[in-house]
Amino acid sequence: MRTATRGAVVRQAPGKYEVVELEVDDPRDNEIQVKMVASGMCHSDDHIATGDCPVGTYPMAGGHEGAGIVTKAGRNQKGIQEGDHVVFSFLPSCGHCRYCANGMQNLCDLGAGILAGPRWTDPSSYVLQMPDGTPVGQMAGISTFVELTTVSVDSAVKIDDDIPLDKACLTGCGVGTGWGSAVNAANVQPGDTVVVMGIGGIGINAVQGARHAGASNIIAVDPVAFKREKAQELGATHAVDSMEEAGELARQFTNGQGADSAIVTVGVTTGEHVAQAFATTRKAGTTVVTGLGDFSEVGLPIAISELTLFQKRLQGALFGNSNPNYDIHRQLELYKAGVLKLDELVTRTYTLDQVAEGYQDMHDGKNIRGVILY
Template identity: 70%
Template sequence: MKTRGAVVTEAPGTYKVVELELDGPRQNEIMVKMVASGLCHSDDHIAQGDQPSTRYPICGGHEGAGIVVEVGPHTPGFEVGDHVIFSFLAGCGRCRWCAKGHQNLCDRGATILTGGRPDDPDSYRLTMDGTPVAQMCGIGTFSEYSTVHVDSAVKVDKDLPLEKLCLLGCGVGTGWGAAVNSAEVYPGHTVIVMGIGGIGINAVQGAAHAGAAHIIAVDPVAFKRTTALELGATHAVATMEEATEIARSYTNGQGADSAIVTVGVTTGEHVAQAFSSIRKAGTVVVTGLGKLTDFGIPVSLLELTLYQKRIQGSLFGASAPSADIPWMVEMYKAGKLELDKLVTTTYTLDDIAQGYIDMHEGKNIRGVVLFD
């Protein structure tokens, strides 16, 4: 069938809406009519070439939700009309990592930048003028319709707003889990969150849920600082220098228990600033992405060893999406997880380029594309 989708043909490049041909679902696949898709910075990394796809053209989008319109043959567990949220990381449920409860590290994650199927990275479902088109993370939520593997889909109740729940497919779980799982925030902790966008704002929520006494949000944009204060931050400042001083004032000069780095384009210097802000045996959690070609973090090896500090990477908040997405849905239903205030601006598919301009200008916590 024909569908319209936002595609980038080279990096650096800009998303443009084009007509695409979409194959129907095969075994263990479903076709979904998209309802909403978040505008995540990771899709911009693909467009800018910071984290290049192995194939262009590519249809962007990996944080989305929609309604099943077709189910592949011999595919139990799904039916037409089901509402689903996509997990940008497919979980096979059988590899070493899934078996250990680390579904975010599933071996199928190795294929997400190919844009093919999670179980067959050389197989594609989209074409443009006869040329195969990759799907971001094998999903491609910037398309009106998408054919995806069921390992990337989580069913949810039909009476819930997909335009809000779509954020659970990446940004919410990544930020919340960075605080709760990776930073291991404990009641009474002092936490710094560096960068208040779609990830950082949920790290603030996660730290608040975990019982942190002091949550210091850092962002140069005033409205983002205000939003952080509304969603659990106790302090909001423009620089890491200010945040570090506040953290030390509450910890007898020691520093924060943890610092979570969620800057859109993360550099070694950002990590170093976070490293300087934490106490002995403290933790820096890095969930922001940097350029693929950037190496090196300018930290003191002596301080790393003698102060027993830890620098911890965090992918999708160290979560297990098939378990944690339904859990977060229940928190949202109970009023314990804020989603509504995360959406700053909504866009049509044709306005997606403007959405990323707004992101770069710091105007959004999260922009969301709404489909008709």
């Protein structure tokens, strides 16, 4: 059976999100249906609208950072039942592929299908459709910009009922991606000097992660004064508007050596951004590239000799190199203990019908994180 619902879709790229009537499948075995409570508005969904990030199906229902309450549950190996509170992980984890078995759930083989649109277990089947029967793609297999969504339990993490879902939703992408970029990918150590380039929903959490890991100097870089101020509120020791100034500060703090790590979390990342971050790091330093840009862009303007002779490391980071079934719980425990700041990340809340306005605010530099409340 199908149930009527509403959701924000992109019909083509480039395009804009519009709210439309939809129909959603009942859950099959190992699926659950969830009434959404909150959804973060991540830049990656905007990449779909601009066409920087191509997807396999249009129209595509957006949203990949969300939390809600289970309304229907098929038989499933996780034991998730009606009434349970869940956070979605935008990257599923099957638990038994090579990567899951090695503790690298963020690289689970199921992730290959998150931009395709249909169920990854059945490419001929779509969870969502228009009332006229037109198939609608499901972003990351979850589509959190939909009031009622059906998802695989491989994408759901059950959490305690006392955690506010409008804050917990942020751990499904932005918090884990940024925090993990510092803690896991950059392997920040006590006393380190860290540069975070780009202070949006990801970069602000890289700042938090570096602080938790014990960095002595955390240099936040962003041209928007509001974002620099927010970075200092959440743990940055310094905030500047250019990478040139960040590099100079890092060398001052390290007797001329440079930063131990630089984390690139720019909303639309280019090769030049990576090169600027690479230049700020010391010998044997690490540059972590977390931001996304145009998928067709190739090439990094860095000197191979500097990479080789200075033994520097370039490290990609997907979902902060995290294990969502563990790390989401860990981050929520830090939140409950008052260590990880989630409330402070939400700049403004929106209704589903304001999704386009929310993304315009993001482009205008007004938001750290916008959240849709249902």
